[in-house]
Amino acid sequence: MNPIPNSKESTKDSKESTKESNVSKESTRNTVRRDKKTIEFYFDVTSPWSYIAHKILKRYKFAGYPITVIYKPIFLGGLLNITKNTIISDMIPSRKKFFDEDMKRFAAIADIPFKYPTEFPINTVVAQRILLTLFEEKKYNLAFRLIDKFWDSLWTEDKNISKDEIISSILKGEGMNDDEIKSLKEKISQEETKNKLKQATQEAADRGAFGVPTFFTRSQEGKDELYFGSDRIFMLFRHINLPWFGFRPKTYRSQPKKKYGGQKNSKQSDKEGKSKNKTEQNEPKST
Secondary structure (H helix, E strand, O other): OOOOOOHHHHHHHHHHOOOOOOOOOHHHHHHHOOOOOEEEEEEOOOOHHHHHHHHHHHHHHHOOOOOEEEEEEOOHHHHHHHHOOOOHHHOOHHHHHHHHHHHHHHHHHOOOOOOOOOOOOOOOHHHHHHHHHHHHOOOHHHHHHHHHHHHHHHHOOOOOOOOHHHHHHHHHHOOOOHHHHHHHHHHHOOHHHHHHHHHHHHHHHHOOOOOOOEEEEEOOOOOEEEEEOHHHHHHHHHHOOOOOOOOOOOOOOOOOOOOOOOOOOHHHHHHHHHHHHHHHHHOOOOO
8 A cells, every 4th residue: 555645745756756766676776877976875774874974965965966866775784794794782892982972073073963862773674664665666755754754763862763653653743644554564564575675785785885874876987886984975976076065065066167278269369359459559658
């Protein structure tokens, strides 16, 4: 069933589908990256660095930068298991302390609201299945509202979004009624949906991802370029030939063509010559 609350919302989502993100259908994956300003963004809402990256990319998008961000929900816990990477709870105490403080510093410098949750880490597999399902159904408007709400709830409001009652409250707040919420929860409990999230996570690992946020863009030679971390977005922008203005971007304007020295064109020379002659005629003659 359609989890969108009404037909107007569905129509709006359909119109926005060409503007917003898409996820991991193979046919889509093979076409979206032809534009070198397209960024694929693998994320999990449990990741504070993905939250920061999302906020930064939104600022650049709203400032008019010609980027298309393809949001790809995966399950971070599964990715860490596949790649044998270290999870936060397994970090040595000194590294865990640094990680927490570094996160707070980065958010403050970027002027992004941030409050470390009381309960963390948490299991966000349900939230990720919901987002994956909505993207696959092309319900982009609702999906992006939920991305913001999931992240804000966890990283600014200290809400444990692994709890069913919190998830239900968020879905209701976005206009879904009880029947629509029940239908959505039934769908994400099906093996097909579970397997799709596993497949998306495996895809990320196969492409070289070992954590989130992971970004992919395509080089001019047609090769995938991987960037990891919200502190590497400036490098990503350099690769796709866009200016980087820190965490508060200016309104985007196409870069003016560079003016090179050398021989002037004939029209410019004629114009400057006439101007020079006129000036000389008006100047007093020396005697």
